[in-house]
Amino acid sequence: MLRPTGFLGGYAVLCVVHVTAQALEATALATVTKPLLMPLLAGYLLAASPRPLPRMLRLVLLALAFSWLGDVLLLGDGEAWFLAGLVSFLLAQLTYIVAFVPAVRARPNGRPPLPGLLFVAYGAVMVGVLAPDVGALLLPVMVYVAAICTMAVVAPAVNLWTAIGAALFVASDSILAVSVFTDRLSGAQAMAGVMVMSTYTLAQGLIVHGVLVAHRTPSPAPASASLRPD
Numbered sequence: 381m382l383r384p385t386g387f388l389g390g391y392a393v394l395c396v397v398h399v400t401a402q403a404l405e406a407t408a409l410a411t412v413t414k415p416l417l418m419p420l421l422a423g424y425l426l427a428a429s430p431r432p433l434p435r436m437l438r439l440v441l442l443a444l445a446f447s448w449l450g451d452v453l454l455l456g457d458g459e460a461w462f463l464a465g466l467v468s469f470l471l472a473q474l475t476y477i478v479a480f481v482p483a484v485r486a487r488p489n490g491r492p493p494l495p496g497l498l499f500v501a502y503g504a505v506m507v508g509v510l511a512p513d514v515g516a517l518l519l520p521v522m523v524y525v526a527a528i529c530t531m532a533v534v535a536p537a538v539n540l541w542t543a544i545g546a547a548l549f550v551a552s553d554s555i556l557a558v559s560v561f562t563d564r565l566s567g568a569q570a571m572a573g574v575m576v577m578s579t580y581t582l583a584q585g586l587i588v589h590g591v592l593v594a595h596r597t598p599s600p601a602p603a604s605a606s607l608r609p610d
Contacts, residue, residue, distance in 0.1 A: 387424035395581040402573040411455055418448035425588050430595055439479035440591050446472035466524055473527040483537035496533040503529035513561040528553055541590030548583035552576050
């Protein structure tokens with residue numbers, strides 16, 4: 381089995397290749413590289429994790445599997461493929477929430493860090509922006525927005541890395557939603573693809589790094605540690 385640095389290096393290189401393919405509109409290369417991203421990141425997580433695999437890391441591994449499925453399904457064309465991909469990423473967000481909630485409960489006040497609560501307001505704004513354009517997909521979009529914003533609310537309880545990763549995940553899906561459902565980015569689809577995938581791959585990488593850092597950090601940690609990088 382490769383060492384953690386081998387998987388991480390492979391992931392970083394493939395991210396650059398994929399995003400470059402998006403920028404150059406090299407569709408075939410982007411299509412081939414996209415399904416390989418999450419398996420490499422999952423390999424890094426497995427190779428770098430302590431044994432036996434802690435609950436949070438098992439759940440993050442499952443979230444990466446759902447994300448991989450979403451990546452593959454979103455390569456399809458049409459509403460049915462989009463909905464299937466949306467459901468897969470919804471399952472990923474719900475799994476991340478289940479993984480991070482114990483970190484919230486372990487805090488002295490049992491509540492998420494205050495900065496994460498900003499995503500409650502952000503989610504309401506995003507639904508308001510998208511609502512006029514999503515048509516019959518309004519309900520599934522609202523459910524997904526609620527899930528990813530909840531993930532971003534609880535992620536800062538783990539540490540700063542997961543907080544930044546969650547925020548970038550929200551940014552990635554926001555750009556994707558605006559480009560799919562509205563015409564605001566109609567003249568810059570290639571750039572939108574670059575922004576979506578660069579923020580998405582960085583988000584997933586930071587979340588994985590964050591949970592690994594959390595399991596290298598002695599417990600219990602000071603209350604302020606939930607927003608402090610390693």
